[in-house]
Amino acid sequence: MDYSTAIVQMGSQLKQFSEENLAIAKQIPPGPQRIRGIAGSGKTVLLCQKAAYMHLQHPEWDIALVFFTRSLYDLMEKQVDRWLRYFSNGEKTYSRQNSKLKVFHVWGARDRNGLYRKIVKAHGLKPFPLDNNKNVPPEKLAGVVLKLLETTEIEPMFDAILMDEGHDLVVRDELKYGDKQPIYWMAWQALRPVDEKNPEQKRLIWAYDEAQSLHALNIPTAKELFGEEYSKLVQGLHRGGIQKSIIMKRCYRTPHQILTAAHAIGMGLLRSEGMLSGYTQKKDWENIGYKMTVSASKERKITLHRPPENSPNPMPEIWQKPVLEFNAFESREAELNALAKNLESNLENDGLQPSRNILVVVLGSNRDEALKLQQEVAEFLIDRGIPIYIPTALDVDDLERNDKNRDSFWHPGGVTISLIHRAKGNEAEIVYVVGFDRIAENENKINLRNAIFVALTRARGWAVLSGIGEYPMYDEMRQVIASGDSFSFTYRRPSRNLGE
Secondary structure, X not given: OOHHHHHHHHHHHHHHHHOOOHHHHOOOOOOOEEEEEEOOOOHHHHHHHHHHHHHHHOOOOOEEEEEOOHHHHHHHHHHHHHHHHHHOOOXXXXXXXXXXXEEEEOOOEOOEOEHHHHHHHHOOOOOOOHHHOOOOOHHHHHHXXXXXXXHOOOOOOEOEEEEOOHHHHOOOHHHOXXXXXXXXXXXXXXXXXXXXXXXXXXXXXXXXEEOOOOOOOOOOOHHHHHOHHHOOOOOOEOHHHOEOEEEEOOOOOOOHHHHHHHHHHHHOOOOOOOOOOOOOEHHHHHHOOOEEEEOOOOOOEEEEEOOHHHOOOOHHHHHOOOOEEEEEEOOHXXXXXXXXXXXXXXXXXXXXXXXXXXXXXXXXXOHHHHHHHHHHHHHHXXXXXXXXXXXXXXXXXXXXXXXXXXXXXXXXXXEEEEOHHHHOOOOEEEEEEEOHHHHHOOOOOHHHHHHXXXXXOOEEEEEEEEEEOOOHHHHHHHHHHHHOOEEEEEOOOOOOOOEX
């Protein structure tokens, strides 16, 4: 079987999964709702479904669908358009200019509105020029939002706000607005009450990735987000039996072999010196789709197993061969030569399209190092006649970034070569991850391991990880791949929180 045939088969089987959550999508909660789930569980699709259905049922409502990663504009708008067409039997489409449903980046830019920018302008204020800063971190936005909250009483202007990538909008405690997360509180203040008799009941729906950031695994409680008085905000049920908190533990996007490897290498579960990160409670592992057992022995041996039903991506069964590869090379030239050969085969023999079917992610121990490797990979592939695209560039094979094109991640005819921060939220059938050695040199840093986790979980079908030299972490990766969907290890951290 070739790649293109396998992709068609996978797509036809996965289509039914995107419709499995339609019953939840059609539930319009009469108040707040939290959606928490593992990467690839369909949270973004569910939010887009909810936004589209809500808009069709209540076209008079002002609705904002908000996200953090700029490069997701295209994906979010296409998803909203798809589900508007679906729910209206083709009668309604998405219009950025005319719709009361707005797809908003969380802060916006000079030429494009966002949640922060919309709120500020509605109050006759001048937006802080965040758009002059590249890759604005949530801390930067939080500082600006704090000033807004401290100086302005925000008037309600939305009937519903749906926030994706909620994990990226949480900042450290010293940046809070009192005991509240500033970005969440700004959104809360901008909402009209669902019921005038109950002014604190507002329709804020936020999605939060379980284990997307492996150094901060715990999901923030409502109290941590909105303060003491809202500590029970998402407990129990709304009227009509609508859940206030939804947990999605099945991963549809990434095949189980890739997903389990991403978790294991990201957390360092099989690391000889002991795991670097990981849950300590059985229920938390269950929330991301694993079953955990603890031996009665003195060593406290842990076994984690991911049941097939929690990873329904059918590619492993369709392909009948490994969907995850790891290769070590003696030199960068050898690594890039192997990458080029794979890409040439993908484009010439496998029927894959360069844009959206294929993604190359480059790693680095810091941004400058990753940028340098990105440049090296791009130049090497261009010399081999392989068309490439650098996110934000104006055209294929253009190595210059352009601030006016910051929302662009894909370009027709070019293989996207991305750093990890821009790859977040995007996905492709086959993902090549280059520069594993940059992480292996600093293997005890959980933020760098997290980059591998994010990179691998961009894959819908196959992932190829590569690096140069030889490191202890390479052996760890080989053990991870050999372990399949079960991992056994001795817990080497304080066990007082380890529970059944």
